[in-house]
Amino acid sequence: MGCPQCGHLLPSDARTCPNCGVDLALVALLAERAYLDGFPGAAPVSATPEALVPRIGEYMLEQGLISPEQLEAALDRQRSFSVRGEHRLLGQTLVEMGLVDRETLDRAINRQIIELHAALQEANRTLERRVAERTAELRRALERLTELNQIKANLISNVSHELRTPLAHIKGYVELVAEGQLGSVTAEQEKALGVVQRAADRLERLIEDLIEFSTASREGLTLKLQDVSLPALTMRVIKRSRDKADKAGVTLRVDMPEDLPYLHADPERLGWVIFQLVDNGIKFTPDGGQVTIGARQEDQLITIFVKDTGIGIPPERIEEIFEPFHQLDGSPTRRYGGTGLGLSLVKLILSAHGAEMHVESEQGKGSTFSFCLPTAANAP
Ligand SMILES: Nc1ncnc2c1ncn2[C@@H]1O[C@H](COP(=O)(O)OP(=O)(O)OP(=O)(O)O)[C@@H](O)[C@H]1O
Ligand SMILES: [Mg+2]
Structure with a gap:
């Protein structure tokens, strides 16, 4: 900007013009x-x-x-x-x-x-x-927010732990009854007990996720890093997801080289990440679609991806999907189940591995979630 008095070019922090001295x-x-x-x-x-x-x-x-x-x-x-x-x-x-x-x-x-x-x-x-007053107000608001976040994390953690014990009792007794150890069970009753068992398993998984999420956001994650075979891990994920995929009419595919080297990662957590991505892929892909678990090696890095032919995500909403307890369809009439916790935990696990998630998506065509991990030989 030039000085209004003499036109001399002014430095941005000038209080007086260095040329003509005007205030x-x-x-x-x-x-x-x-x-x-x-x-x-x-x-x-x-x-x-x-x-x-x-x-x-x-x-x-x-x-x-x-x-x-x-x-x-x-x-x-x-x-x-x-x-x-x-x-x-x-x-x-x-x-x-x-x-x-x-x-x-x-x-x-x-x-x-x-x-x-x-x-x-x-x-x-x-x-x-x-300015000083506003700064103090903002600082107080920030402290309050941090306090509220802490209360929320504690609440989630306490409630989840408290839910675990009664659920263990429910699961234990249902199993005893189902096995006929408390008297004979009719075919009808066996069917009903099967439903109860599956619901209890779902509830247990949700509680585990909640505990994992609240611990990870408070203390960070501790990883048990070791050499991991991705094809073997993928097979376990497929086995676990097969039922759900069949019911949804979605085909599961694997697309990775046979001679893929070992990865350096926490196998439990990595398995969980891939399972969540496949679970989402199945959930958000209409009947007749496909979900592919794939990998490519490039030097000492392996890119792992989960690709679906589903409903896709609007580009401007991709950031949102990683927010905890957030679903793109948040309406009371939403079509897809879940708590909106999966991807936020996926993000925490990947960042503990030093990895980052990339999302490519086209509405109505499908989405690809991918991230890179080092091969075991190249582990830090
Ligand atoms: N493959 C996908 N295709 C389309 N939308 C997706 C896909 N994956 C995630 N989303 C969107 O991101 C939201 C958040 O996903 P996230 O996995 O965190 O939660 P969720 O699957 O709804 O519930 P949860 O994983 O806790 O069972 C989903 O509700 C959905 O709106
Ligand atoms: Mg999910």
């Missing part, structure tokens, strides 16, 4: 004042002392240095000049008319500039006070 804050204040007084064309002004004090006439009147009639006469003369296209400052006009001497005019201008300076300093002080 930039004062020029800005006066330009604003002139603007508010109805002179939109007032800026940029020539920052001579007199021009800096646009209401010098009124000020001199207040100070008893001129009479109202003298001011009126000077303003008349100024106007007649202006009709002829000549610009005359009021102070200059008063001096030319002999109504004040140059010295009195300069003294009045100086006094007004000093008063303006004082007002500017006071405005700066008020502003600093307000």
Whole structure:
């Protein structure tokens, strides 16, 4: 930006112009004042002392240095000049008319500039006070938020642990009954017990996820890193997901080289990540679609991907899907089950491995979730 007085290029933190010495804050204040007084064309002004004090006439009147009639006469003369296209400052006009001497005019201008300076300093002080107050308010809000987050994490953790014990009893006794150890069971009852068992398993998985999530967000994750065979891990995931895929009419495929080297990762956690991605793939893919678990090796890195031919994700909502307890369809009539916890935990597990998730998706066509891990030979 250039100086409004001399046009010299200003450094961004300048308070005065290094070339002509004009006080930039004062020029800005006066330009604003002139603007508010109805002179939109007032800026940029020539920052001579007199021009800096646009209401010098009124000020001199207040100070008893001129009479109202003298001011009126000077303003008349100024106007007649202006009709002829000549610009005359009021102070200059008063001096030319002999109504004040140059010295009195300069003294009045100086006094007004000093008063303006004082007002500017006071405005700066008020502003600093307000900034300090707002900063303190924001700090208090942040502390409160951190406290609330802590309460939430504790609540999730406590409730989940408390749910675990009664669920263990339910599962234990249902198993005893189902096995016929508490008396014979009819075929109808066996069917009903099967439903109860599957529901209890689902509940157990959810509780485990909640505990894992609250522990990971509070303390971070501790990994048990070792050499992992991805094809073997993939087979276990497929076995676990087969039922769900069959019911949904979705085909599961594997697309990875047979001679893939071992990975360096936590096998339990990595298996869980792939399972979650496949679970989502199946859930968000219509009947007749496909979910592929694949891998590619590139030097010492292996890219693992899970690709589906499902409903896809709008590009502007990809960030959202990693938020805990968040589903893209959050409506009460939503079609897909789940708690919205899967991908947030996936993200935590990957970041503990030093990896990052990439998502490519096209609405109506499908999505690919991928991440890279080092081969065992290249482990840090
Ligand atoms: N493959 C996918 N295709 C389309 N949308 C997806 C896919 N994966 C995730 N999403 C969107 O991201 C949201 C969050 O996924 P996330 O796995 O975290 O939760 P969820 O599957 O709804 O529940 P949970 O995993 O806890 O059972 C999903 O509800 C869905 O809206
Ligand atoms: Mg999920």
